[in-house]
Amino acid sequence: MKMFILCFSVVLLINNVLSFVLSEGKPHIIFIIADDLGWNDVSFHGGNQIPTPNLDALAYNGVILNSHYVQSMGTPSRAALFTGKYPTKLGMQGPSITVAESRTLPEGKILPQYLKEMGYSTYLVGKWDLGYSRWNATPTQRGFDHHFGYFNEYTSYYDYLSTWKFNNKEYTGFDLRYDKTPSWENVGKYATDLFTEYGVNVIQNHDVSTPLFLMMSHLAVHSGNEGKPLEAPQETINKFKHIVDANRRTYAAMVSKLDDAVGTLVEALASRDMLQNSIVVFISDNGAPTQGHFRNWGSNYPLRGIKDTLFEGGIRSVACIWSPLLVQSARVSRDLMHITDWLPTLFTAAGGDSGLLDLDIDGIDQWASLVYELPSARNDILLNIDEKTRNAALRLSNWKLIVGSSNNGSFNGFLGQPVLENIQEPEYDATAVYNSPAGRSIKKVSYNTPLEIDDYVRIRIRATVKCVANGEKNPCDPSTNPVCLYDIPSDPCEENDLAKFFPSVVRRLKRSLVEYRKDLLPQIEQESNIERADPKLFKYTWNPWLDCSDLQCTS
Template sequence: MIDPRGRRGTSWDAPFLFLVVIHAASGPGCFAADAPNIVFVIADDLGWNDVGFHGSNQVPTPNIDALAYNGIILNSHYVQPTSSPSRASLFTGKYAIKLGMQGSSLLPGEKRSLPEGKLMPEYFKELGYSTYLVGKWHLGYSKWNETPTFRGFDHHYGFYNGHTSYFDYVGTKTYDGIDYHGFDMRRDGVPSFEDAGHYATDAFTDYSVRVIQEHDTSKPLFLMLTHLAVHAGNTGKLLEAPQEAIDKLRHIEDANRRTYAAMVTKLDESLGTLVETLESKKMLQNTVIVFITDNGAATVAPQFKNWGSNYPLRGVKNTLFEGGIRSVAFIYSPLLIQSGRVSKDLMHITDWLPTLYTAANGDIANLGPEIDGIDQWASMVYDLPSPRNDILLNINEKTRNAALRFYNWKLIVGTSMNGTYNDYYGEAVMGVISETSYNGSAVFDSKAGRVIRQVSYTPLTETEYLQLRAEARVARLDAKAKKNPCDPAGGEVCLYDIPNDPCEENDLAKYFPSVVRRMKRALVEYRKSLVPQLEEAVDIENAAPRLFGFTWNPWLDCKDAVCTIPV
């Protein structure tokens, strides 16, 4: 049925809907047993064009697709252009500029860390949740009190730096021509050498499965699974996947792209296993699953390129074009009344803290007035208009570039990396990406697809999957359409109508000067709250892994390899 706003779903009586929404906003009381479990999954450097529900026929992602179709595909979900800034915004609900985290990601042996202040897991602990971080941290570890178990997580299994290798968990960083190698995999701060040889995606999935299986269901679970996949690893072995996974993708001609695709399929398997485990534990009906990527794929890069594809979006990781900051994202939960749809409403990574806090029956007044995130829970549950109409995409005072979304408009001022990666990548770099036909039956019969049919009163059909897939795709302008290229590297200010020009091909700045002026003024206002970027102080002489049993380890409050976690 079509409602008056043209959205698919149940027709609601207006007064009744008003009362329901008011009830949802106020919450039924903070009883832990009533609060939903939250499983928040972050893929690393996953490309827009590397999931089936956005139109890719090349990389099979049946479990991801099944969850996306049966949930809400978030087609206008924005993040920061790199990892640490995105995670900082997620955990705090604040724009990165308010934290001094708007620049580059943290490096191994660097003193920077996420500033002090209450983080997402701490808020959920106060609501009675058991909190777990599985996988990547990347928000500082020069001191023990900067590490996950001192920032609100009951347990952490994973690594501290931006990446490590997928099998041996050795992270390598080169400073002044010297390679520094260190083991980077821990269980609650203790190096987990015994896990070497276990493929990272599988290791994190297996740990998460045990967490769910052993969870005391009298308390709600907050599980954040932040995968290493599909970030590139160390120089010399950028991409790693089990050979049997690679061998299933022989239709992909480029060997690097094939390995990358295998890494994506392992990520997809992880989602299917998690959903299956939640259902076997009888937890799925009261669980909210969120899936996002922290930034766009690094199709090409000076280092750590991963052969992912953001095409047809423009740009890559590190840029403020859509390919760098428009994130693959969806939410799935049986608690969503109006699911099975594509949302094109604006959403920012900062919104997850207030949104999930409300879902957990928390009072968002407890989050304080300084957060930038907006509560979108009622909008998601009932398909109401989003309360967000603008997003500060970033201001980087060092590189002198910035971007802003305002309703349908996007303004870009300045450029990233001297404009080196302002073009279109994916197909444009790797040649025409070979495709197979999309296998809707594989989505329908995937682990996630089968489980969803068991728990859903109105499961979607394969035909409905294909309809949603078509709606979630974006495309470049027709070859005959008017285009006005804009390159901010040349000093131009670029203005785009994103809903009609998602691939940023037609600059409208000269046609709408009043819009440009208004958005520039908004950037000036945002600039007033900017905290200068934290000093990028690499202390490798004191942080060198050889000083700590060849591990990347907190060093400012440690002197040698026997340094232990303070009690």
């Protein structure tokens, strides 16, 4: 009898949600991307050093995606997100696009175009990073109604200048624009605040009868130009006096401003009565570069590896989803999910028929799994094949195979170092999560009984990844070993190589890599022409340069 009542209650709840969706129309979709954010730099993963109360409120009241994978760098991740395809099918599996490169995201319908055809207003705020050598490759020509942000891999947080070196000569250009027009008037405003202000303005002026797709692709927490790689308001930096290292302290302030931005955006949705029919997704495009190029002092602890590696710290991304449409929420999902899955998942969430999508996509529709906690249809993920570096990795069920190395194996020995020292150890404040702008807003629109502080603590424990205490330590360096094989659920820190114990599993995963290799499109050549792209030709602005000779060129 109890089972019957439970089943009846679940069916009733599902029917109520479906009725609500039908009455409210297509859900608004707010997709937030952090840049180079470390696994350990959100407090819902168990770290106390950097509180992220707004993100924690979203995560605890939604679904924490603890097995969400991305590509190891920004351009490939964004290519996968927008197309629903593995970058190997696009020739985009290599490094991120730099200035003066002619390569761009290949032609074909992408996520904002699918949603635009379904009646959505589409906005991109922040980073593009998919090429801009010609205007027809820029966001407003690829499905976004408007773009307020920058084209390159990074720009500065206050002056929006991006400096690159070619043949020992530096080239500096301005990189902030509204659609096609440089936005000089916003110099001096902190980027995270500026992008948030624009996003809030979009929400406040939006016709709520039209579904909104707002992609907030933040600059934070990517490092900037040499000499001032990390930037944040001093009053925010001062909140982190418990952190000994000055660079880590500034990084913490950058994360904190990002968290504030999330809370402000959720509050804006609530103020327009849009939140009760919204889907809010938060991900990082890859792990933090704790060391090396574009170092930002982020932490992927306890995961091994950093950005631009195929270890978990480089490709296992911070991610969560929140929506009143989620019937089974307040949980931690360990089901495999890949960044390519967002295109079919959001398309279905918006009421689309997945049969109308490109048949060649690799993304899997996860909407039913997210809403009802049904088993995920995904069993494997091609993590990458880079034919130039001979570096590849594949996840199949609980197994992960790594072949070869990036960066000549420079970071293979990085084993997930703990965060830097604190002057005093801070305590986690679950009450701050409960009372955060996001927390307060979510409580007002929740179908379920609002979570209590004890619930937050319980979910946080489940979301915290720990290395196996007193577990087997059989390290593997893929630059010297033919392959490395890990059982990720049992060994999330990739400390125990099992290749010699499970040769049949190694053979199976190798065969899968060979099959994926058949669809690989060789990397698009990285042709750079700084003489034609030199920003001084465009009033010291980074600008499309092919078929253009000055800043006024708009086609």
